[in-house]
Each structure stands twice: as structure tokens, then as C-alpha cells.
Amino acid sequence: MTTLHVNGKTLTLDVPDDTPLLWALRDAAHLTGTKYGCGIAACGACTVHVDGQAVRSCVLPVSAVAGKQITTIEAVDGDAVGKAVQEAWRKLDVVQCGYCQSGQIMSAVGLLKVVKQPTDEDIDRAMAGNVCRCATYVRIRAAIHDAAASLA
Template structure:
């Protein structure tokens, strides 16, 4: 039995320690906001925060998250930064198909948590691991700037 701290709650999962965190979140804990994309940690759709750091949950063994604070898209809007990012996403109509957006939002929140005035280069570097099939990168960048402005 593995015990995790997910979204501020103690959760238990009877899974193999090598099981990717993504599958524990989605299949065992029924937190389906985190998406499966590539399964290799390359697309960013599965991004969650582990102790505040954006991590690819599809390639992170659940055992590596034990004793750490895991935050998923389900509760990211509970914080000031998450609310600002989601409001900017809506204001600038970032989403098209939406599949990658939970990972995009999680990466944007992590960026703004450590840098409240990111440059375009900062944004591009922080978001480089998040792919968007709809190519809304210009709107994503604009929304991050909008969220930063609202947090100032």
C-alpha cells in the first residue's frame, strides 16, 4: 500500500511502486483531469506539481512521489496564481481542442510561482515541454503575460 499526499489529502493506493503516477491518479484515485498524451514524458499533457515542481506524471514512478506534495489540475484553481492563469486562459480564449490544457496550465502556474514577471524567453523555456496540436502557443504566451499582470 502506497500513501500519497494528493491535493492536500492523504490517499492510499494498492499499486506496484513502479506504476506511473499518472495511472495512480487517473485509474486508482479517479482524478482524470491529468491527461495521458505520449506516455514518454515528452508532450506535457500529464504535468502535475510535485512539491511545486512541474513533473511529467506518465514517466514518474509513484514511489518517487511518496512523502511529497502532489497537486493536480483539479485543485490548482484554489490558489491565487491558478485562478489568475485560468482567468487569463478564458479571457484570451486560449483553448481549442483542450486536450493539452491541463498540462499547459500546470506548467504556467509553476512558472508564475517562481517568476512573476516572465519574459517571452522565460515563458518559452518554461513551456517548451508542453506540446499543443492546435498550436495556440501565441495565445498561451499572451495569457501567461496577462496572468502575471493581474498578479502584480
């Protein structure tokens, strides 16, 4: 049994300690917004926040996050930054197929919590490793700038 603090709730899940956080979230906690993409932390689809930091959940064992606060896409709109990012995503029609978007949004929120007015270089650095097969990178960057402006 593993106890995790997810989206403000304490969950006790019947998973081994070496279970990747992604699968504990999706299969045991039934929080399916976080996606499986590659399984090697290279695509970013599985990005969640652990104690406010954007991390790849597909390679992170649940034992490594015991006692830490985990936030998934299901709860990211619980604060002003998350709401601003999601609104900018809708406003600028960022999404095409949508598969990568939960990871993209989680990375963008993580950036804007640290860098209030990011440059293009800040955005590129923070979003590196988030793969969008539809190549909406220009709209993603614009949406991050839009969210930052709305928060200023």
C-alpha cells in the same frame, strides 16, 4: 499499497511502487484531469506539481513521490496564481480542443510561482515540451503575460 498526498488529501492506493504517477492519479484516485499524451514525458499533457515543481507524471513512479505534496489540475485553482492563470486562459480563449490544457496550465502556474513577471524567453523555456496540437502557443504566451499582470 501506496500512500500519496494529493491536493491536500492523503490517499492510500492499491498500486505497485513502479506504477507511473499518471496512472495512479487517473485509474486509482479517479482524478482524470491529468491527461495521457505520449507516455515518454515529451508532450506535457501529464504535467502535475510535486512539491511545487512542474513534473511529467507519465514517467514518474509513485515510489519517487512518497511523502511529497502532489497537486493536479483539479486543485490548481486553490491559490491566487492558479486562479489567475485559469482566468487568463478563459479571457483570451486559449483553448481549442483542450486536450493539452491541463498540462499547459500546470506548467504556466509552475512558472509564475517562480518568475513573477516572465519574459517571452522565460515563458518559452518553461513551456518547452508542452505540445499543443492546435498550435495556440501565441495565446498561451499572451495568457501567461495576462496572468502575471493580474497578479502584480
